[in-house]
Amino acid sequence: MTLTESIVEKLTKRIDSGVLAPGSRLPSIRRAAEEFEVSKNTIVEAYDRMVAAGLISSRRGYGFTVADRYTQLASERSQHVAEAVDIASLLSAQLEQNYSIRVGDGRPPASWTEESELQRHLGRFKPPASSREDGYGSAMGYLGLRDRLAMNYMDRGVEVGTDGILLTFGANHALDLVIRRLLLPGDTVLVDDPGYYPLFAKLKLSQIRMVGVNRLSTGPDIDDLRQKAERERPKIFFTQSLAHNPTGGSMTLPTAHAVLTLAEQHGFTVVEDEPFLDLPTVNGPFLAQLDQLQNVIHIGTFSKTLSASLRCGYVAARPDVIASLAELKMLTSVNSSSYVERLVHGLLTDGHYYRHLKRLSQRIRRATDVVTQNLERIGLSTLSPPSGGYYVYLRFPPGVDDMQLARQAIGEGIFTAPGSLFCVDRKPNRSGMRVNVAWAESPRFYDFLNLEIQNVLSR
Template sequence: MTRAEAVAAEIRRRIETGSIAVGAKLPSIRKAAEQFDVSKNTIVDAYDRLVSAGIAFSRPGAGFMVAERRRQTPSERPRHVAEAVDIASLLNAQLEESFSIRVGDGRPPASWMEESEVRRHLGLLGRHQRSSSDGYGSAMGLPALRERLAFDLMEREVQASPDQILLTFGANHALDLIIRRFLVAGDTVLVDDPGYYPLFAKLKLAQIRMIGVKRTPTGPDLDDLAGKAERERPKLFFTQSLAHNPTGSSTNLPTAHSILTIAARCDMLVVEDDPFVDLPTVRGVGLAPLDQLRNVICVRTFAKTLSASLRCGYIAARPDLIASLAELKMLTTVNSSGHIERLIHGLISEGHYRRHLKRLAQRVQQATETVVPRLQKMGLKLFAEPTGGYYVYLELPEYVDDIALAREGARQGIFIAPGTVFSPERQPAKAGIRVNIAWASDPHFFDFMLAELRHRRT
């Protein structure tokens, strides 16, 4: 049980025993943090859990109040569903278009993605496709695209046949298939901490026990990984090796070798989700080339490098694993989109994707050279030096609450991604924010940060 869960359980007990009356105001976040000897973030998380459970409610200007008791009706969400939705709240905010400055967005601006070329290929696809292309097709996905992806993997020194590649509706669909196929409620997995929060929501929804492994500037903390793998015997370890979300760090060679050694010793599969592997600027060492898909399951997507609207990605793994995942995909979605797969195959085979990646890499490099020095001039520390992706993780002073900073940013039309949401237990080792360098050159963001740092220091 996390500290937030323990605090929420104790407050709930006091309400149920009558120690805290219905309609009463709960202690302020500051006062509650002092009473329970925990951080303010822990209290915010605990109160959010009480609100999700219908035990408390928030009244603007008055704080949190105890709600009237009521029986759960069939329409109310089970706790694990409510917690999953709560974790994914940042994703919901990211999909909104109301923010004028989107520093916390996970995606680059549309102008970086050259949507006009995608639309041109869509038009050509509609004119030239055969009538047979309107059928369901194989659950494995378009054979021509799988063959091309097998060739691309070979260029990155990963030997894989087309039968070892399963096309999906992007990385999130791939992760969902992996969770459904290899895990059941109550199973244990390891995840990066901080890490990819939509994955945390999926695991919560599936009622999987997830344990965070501390991230360092050179990859997962090996002592933490080894200790937890040996003690907890997890089935899977989910990690991002290159241009990690949210820290921007990449795994180095010694760390990569050690991860594979620990995984083999503990009979643990590694799921490597690397959306930036195609970017030429990205530096670091992936696990798949070292392992050759014996104990590593690769998850890839085109959403971050081509277009988020083209929901296409793939899983590369051992033939036996791919066969079982393909069966599950057939049962749940029948197949993936043949139209999108043909479009992406055309973009790759005609050389457009490679040229686009070169231009995208130049934009990333230019934005990094512009934004990072300005961030450092604010006196704030980067978790890791940039490794060629979109993200850097800006560590905040102790007197700055990342959740409060994000709320104030939202009030001013600035979308900020607080580090707390990237921690599986909502307890980051150090408060911070993820900064997407593609969006962070806006001077209003820097003015906002400087003003907030001055205000919260006093």
Template sequence: MCLRNAIAAPARGPTLAETVVAKLREDIVSGALPPGSRLLSIRKAAEAFQVSKNTIVEAYDRLAAAELVAARKGSGFVVVFAPDGTQRPKHVTEAVDIASLLSAQLDQDFQIRVGDGRPPPSWTEQSEIRRHLASPGRSLLAESDAYGSALGFQPLRQQIASRLGAQHIDARDENILTTFGANHALDLIIRSMLVAGDAVLVDEPGYYPLFAKLALAQVRMVGIRRNPDGPDIADLTAKLISERPKLFFTQSLGHNPTGGSIALPVAHAVLTAALRYNLVIVEDDPFADLPSPSIHRLATLDQLNNVISVGTFAKTLSASLRSGFIAARPDRIAALAELKMLTTVNSSGHIERLLHRLIAEGHYDRHLKRLWQRIESASSKVQEKLHLGGWATYSDQTTGYYQYLLLPEGVSDLDLARDGAKEGIFIAPGSVFCVDKQTPLARGIRINVSRADDPRFYDFLLRNL
């Protein structure tokens, strides 16, 4: 173009997308949006900038192309540019990326939360038990404000041991360490028993927040194929020989995300292989308190000799209470208690006293019966709707909140999650739960039966599968 024509041509102002990019670039480069900050969802950003959703999508794509932000599976865009030139260590970035679905799960922007890992509050703290979460007219002893033992509130530990006894596990209070939920328990076990470079086995698919913790500890994860009735024994045996792992993290009841539970012959085979190859098993057991018909657990068969059991009240009572426990041999509990004292001093005495009262007065068990009835009813309805739609689930025998929908050939779990997000539907893509993203089981989605009662979700499946 000649200079005259260039002068004569009217000046073009910035497009709406360019305006959005310029504003966000300024915030990122100035440090107002530091590394790790999550950008607003497409809908919220469109409202904030008063532009269309397509404009925001274009702006975010430009920022990503400029390596200022990066898309994280299931949780939108996150700032990755550091103004001072520093970057997160690689293993920290990997851990945050693995846990990206958790970030999306904490976002309250979704109207339909079928991929959520937790039940709705109406099933737990907002149910009838809510009236017991406050303590009007009840005074606490002065010593309840003190730190107390790092092991946790002893009367609660005794109650937990007694409940384990009712589940055919011989335990006493010295076998119990209370924690800030199951994730805190898993973190303590990883810190206490593993060092960078160690190999561990995990369910495939399995519990993705655990994967993030292991990545943060720079531990090498090896997936064990998960069958509807538990870990694949042939795969487990082969990898015990080739990898020589220190620990095997697994779930026996209501497996997350497939929903299946371990069969008795499989449980025996897992314990036999672990004993032969000097493998310690960490059994994550969030649904142990449910009055379900399945009683096959590794901790029951092993009696805490070679199994460390992790329990929590988050899935059955309230995720907000953040309380759980570790059940193990006394020597392991003592070592974990020392680490707990060094890292958090203690868990919450007030919360543990509240839990002790709820259990002692029978409120917890009555609540569990109602919760189990809800789970059974919801699970049957979801299974019926999925079968009517012609869709296959991985396991028909489920215990807990989850069912795993297998996707047809050619359907991407990530694309399905992105399409769902555009319609306000939070979907948990199967690849997030897999170490090996190419495994056939990665092509699925986790469905939380407690949140799958909205016809818009099934209409979405009909249109997209």
């Protein structure tokens, strides 16, 4: 690094850290030369480079001042904001109600969740009139629900107290808090590939560099994870252990142990997002259970089991991590909804939630059987055997473009979720489709698949 580059780097750090605020004056050329023990020409060159970079501005008779970077940052963000919105295009599409067949939807139909269970109980779990729960309350969330979640973790063999649980507005809010608190722009993280596309959008928005780890039927490809951990030196690995979205598979015990071993060896944190942990149809080890939340941050939600509109989720981690996330939550959203949290708590403690889960599991089993039979009929296989969640991941024969197939499906009134949207590089050479079994009963969907795939193969 030359003297000029060194000075530019030091001054840029002062600006980024806030030591030199927007509008503040930089030392004169003479004083800066004395401070850095260099010639005036070196300072002039350094200042000229910073002016060209938009970091500082020069005013005749007033010297050099730190530029107001609001306009510049807005233009810098425009590209990655657009990319993040593009990644989340599937989320935007699934909010539309224009499709009669919705196998690409990430949620179960309302008849499976709020219309079948919550409708009878909404309004029953209001705070007592004498309470002050109409205020903001603790940023940690409603204590009764945190205590109940701690008991649930204990039943699963995970030692955690209420100080290790933070309530959030669903899993996406929890992921956002983790990203904003633990990562900086330019940091590198590992993600499942294919994986959870809203997470990709959040990372892109925060200017975090993503590296995909191949997802197999048994979980992350351990050889691929090892190589990328050694080469990329990531801060975090974002993954799902059970009923993975979008592949539908669950992590095996040997794979889970290998993931935790690599995390310890290479010093990265594992963030485990588990929206299907409560489903009786889903079984297997999860990383928080094996790690006891020492190097794992565990995220859960009720959005996939109770209702997508019921924004209630949680983070479990070491108390020091939770305290840090709670601080950020307080600064950004003040608190989550105590009313919603009391409702969920009441559904849990009165047994309604577990009766609902039993009925939901029966529906999942029946729907999965229907999907399996139809796929066998048309000769399509899945990446992973169904593991009790909502999803299976169809594998298409070579030559089938999943994005083109999705466009053709729209013309038939069928909303699908092409596999390319779940890949970090979004390349169509990983041709496939996520299917939500809750929406996949219509024979017309399978007839469409069979016809279109046969047309491609016959060309």
